[in-house]
Amino acid sequence: MSHPRELDGSRLHDWAARAVTELSARRAEINALNVFPVPDADTGSNMAHTMEAALAEVEKLTGSPDAAAVAGALAVGSVRGARGNSGLVLSQVLRAVADSASNGCVDGGSIARSLILAVQLVDRAIAEPVEGTVITVLRAAAVAAESCDAAGGTLHQVVTAAVEAGRTALANTPSQLEVLREAGVVDAGGTGFLVLLETLLAEIEGTAVHETPRVAPAAPAPDLEVTFFYSGDLDLLQTRISPLGDSLVIARADDTSGRVHIHSRDAGQVIETAYATGQVSDLRLEVLPDAPQVDAPRRVVVAVTPPGSVAELYREAGAIVVAPGEDVVSRILSQVRSSRAQELILLPNGLLDRRQLVSVERATHAFEQTFTIVPTGRLVTGIAALSVHDADAPIGVAAYTMTEAATAMRTDIVPTTLNGSVEDAVSGICRDMLATGGEHVILLTGTEVDVEKLSEDLGVEVLAFPADGLGHLVEIGVE
Known part of the structure; x- marks a missing residue:
């Protein structure tokens, strides 16, 4: 089934209407989850009211407004009508969407950028953000969307990645916040935010929200080798199908025709895209044998360092480096997620404050990885710790040895x-x-x-x- 590559003003309007309907329908459910920061049972009501205010602002527009106009109206309406802490968070998410849609286009890249920006806006808006709440779910979705977009993902793929990461993060919120664990619930604000993502995915897929699967994804489809002869704009075809697989080769017969070869687990989308772009003949499919499984690294060491020569020194010693800055937490989590490592050792090197350390530690729960901080107060102590890291030792032993080296200096x-x-x-x-x-x-x-x-x-x-x-x-x- 084909999906839109971008959302126009009409589809954004429809998404907002879906979100209002779904938040209103689940108002009581989300209210019942509301035990933090105070059990006032109003998160569902506040988010529904805020989204209703956003939709009302859109419906004041006349003519056929484009995506930028609709997104801008959603932002204005939500900020003006925001109710409660959860409503304020929702308004910042919609503000980020408006900022990313300013060029009139909402595609996968726009969604990824808007989620990353939303993390920054929400983090700035809340005096003391607490992990295990909506900020954790938002950040996990943003990191997943950014990674998918960087890999060339489509709008549908980016939003799907965000939804899946958001669900995992939401399910893990009780492990990060004791009050949720004691009540046996997940975070209410995170649930409401996930409704926004799920309704967006439903709008892209043209399905009802309740049809969105809420279980673990099935085993991936087999990898297929797709080959065909193509006549038309070869550069355009390459741009459109390259995100759908790998091993793409186009043997050009001339400027407008050639034989195309690609490996893909979404062969149907490849074929549909090719037919929609030009003329296809001599189409052949072959199931490829399963590729050998390459294990993800068991452990990675992430070091916070300023860019330049000292960062290169850490890289040569085997660390992944992240520069300090306002969005350092998101960038650390992005590196962690993309590494797919089971274990993480963080060297803060005196460049993260306590709040950032807490955010990283709790946010890693969303990715179900073992996380340890080695107390390196300066860059030079980080080098001492890294020099004694034993990748074969259990993480507790490795972290203990590294801590000894750092504190002895x-x-x-x-x-x-x-x-x-x-x-x-x-x-x-x-x-x-x-x-x-x-x-x-x-x-x-x-x-x-x-x-x-x-x-x-x-x-x-x-x-x-x-x-x-x-x-x-x-x-x-x-x-």
């Missing part, structure tokens, strides 16, 4: 403002630190340091690594 910095030379400052700090013992000095430096002279003066081994973006001249570690 004493650290200091040379600030950007100082009296005298950098070498003199480094030498003086190192002498003070070595007075209580130590055999090695590690320097992360954004400026040149005479390592041989320093090693000779101190009488210990000195290792120096270039590091830009530190926020200070030199970072020193003694062990």
